[in-house]
Amino acid sequence: MYVILDIETTGGKFNEEGITEIAIYKFDGHNIVDQFISLVNPEKEIQKFVVQLTGINNKMLVNAPKFYEVAKRIIEISKDCTLVAHNSSFDYRILRTEFDRLGYDFNRNTLCTVELSQKLILDQPSYSLGKLTKALGIPMTDRHRASGDALATVQLFKLLLEKDINKTIIQDSVKYHDKRVEKEKYQKLLEAMPKESGVFYIHDSEGKVIYLGRGKNIKTEVNKLFLKETKRAVKIQDRAESITYEKTGNDLFTRLKYYLELDILSPKFNFKKVRKPFLQDFNSEDFIIFDKGREIEEHAVILVLNKEVFGYGYTNLAYQENRLDILKSILTPIEDKSLAKAIVKDYLNKNNVQKILRLENEK
CATH class of the missing domain: 3.30.420.10 (Ribonuclease H-like superfamily/Ribonuclease H)
Incomplete structure (x- = not known):
């Protein structure tokens, strides 16, 4: 009836x-x-x-x-x-x-x-x-x-x-008031999420990224999103058909990847932030930042050349890290260098990383 x-x-x-x-x-x-x-x-x-x-x-x-x-x-x-x-x-x-x-x-x-x-x-x-x-x-x-x-x-x-x-x-097509269908969908999506740091992408039925999220525990962050009752969160929940993710291994890479991709993807349900221009320079012209990777014996690496962030990526061999030409070919280049510089500089001002290797002597 x-x-x-x-x-x-x-x-x-x-x-x-x-x-x-x-x-x-x-x-x-x-x-x-x-x-x-x-x-x-x-x-x-x-x-x-x-x-x-x-x-x-x-x-x-x-x-x-x-x-x-x-x-x-x-x-x-x-x-x-x-x-x-x-x-x-x-x-x-x-x-x-x-x-x-x-x-x-x-x-x-x-x-x-x-x-x-x-x-x-x-x-x-x-x-x-x-x-x-x-x-x-x-x-x-x-x-x-x-x-x-x-x-x-x-x-x-x-x-x-x-x-x-x-x-x-x-x-x-019936929407049940107890949200039984939605709960089953959310549970299936949630089960596939890792309990590790990284970024995650909410896709709609056409595969388009409609929301980009991040956190130290991807599974926890996705669960929080599914439990929210704000107007924006409900729209994301209704349109979520699949979720993909990328583990980062550390907070610096999570921030870097999140903000760089937020600019590129412009997901519909992420807040748009107006960035202030970043004027402060790095203390050194050329150096490599090493931090925790996604797996044991893997390093997360950021290469800074001429006081600009050249690229970021992962290595697990000392040989790759010691050869600048090889390292440059492995890393993912960064186009928005001012944004990357702002993120990396702000992070280094407030947090520690595993190691910073200065390259002045190798020029």
Whole structure:
């Protein structure tokens, strides 16, 4: 059983919106078997652009019931049903927020007709409710009013049920309120992570890096990310399809690799930081920094030439370290030398490394 829902709100700051109108149609997969439609007094001002869009103004809502007066009816009509909406994450969030204010934990499984349409009705120029229903010949009245939009969503959902021939796509698209599917996915991703220092890359379904993370324990950092409930963290969690990682062996390499790749990859969900120009020079013109590698007997190496960071990498043979020509061919060159210098210099000012070998005598 489904409840197909549409909500109109006051607009405003995230999680501070109020409901102005709600329409719910209980749908058994064939017919509407119950319905609830009501204006709602949000007890706050409606944003001007919302008034223009919906035609609902505060005067219309003076005598409308407040949310607590319709809450019981919403609970009853939606009991044991999957909540369906066009962009269900919005409508479900608004409902949960209102119930939270009443001290009630409102939980329902959800389906989104935007996501289902993208899977079952391919190659549409737009998946907005108005344009999609028009393209499909679904009649719509009272656009941007709860009842009109909800009825159009009922007709759209009927079509989606018919198009899901194997009856698997819709079932697989249900978002369970206990997040059982997400938890299983996160657990599988987490199991593959090492408990060592390094950087990790969150990839979306297309393989693109959407978030770059780092830490002394990659597994712990990934787990922290999956447990966060911020808006940004939830978006990363929803889009995470795979995670790759690179062990670094030490904190200096973790920082260097993280900031250099952050500049190159520009992942969607990382904060963009404005860097101040770095003016301080190294004390020596040419030297090699040695620190802990990823494995026993491996060295992490940074080569500085002419007071610039030439490159970084790993060695496990003294022969490689003692021959500058060989070492230069092994190391990964660095393009953003000012950024690399800032990271290395700042680290050396505050931390120790295993060894610094000055090359002045070899020039």
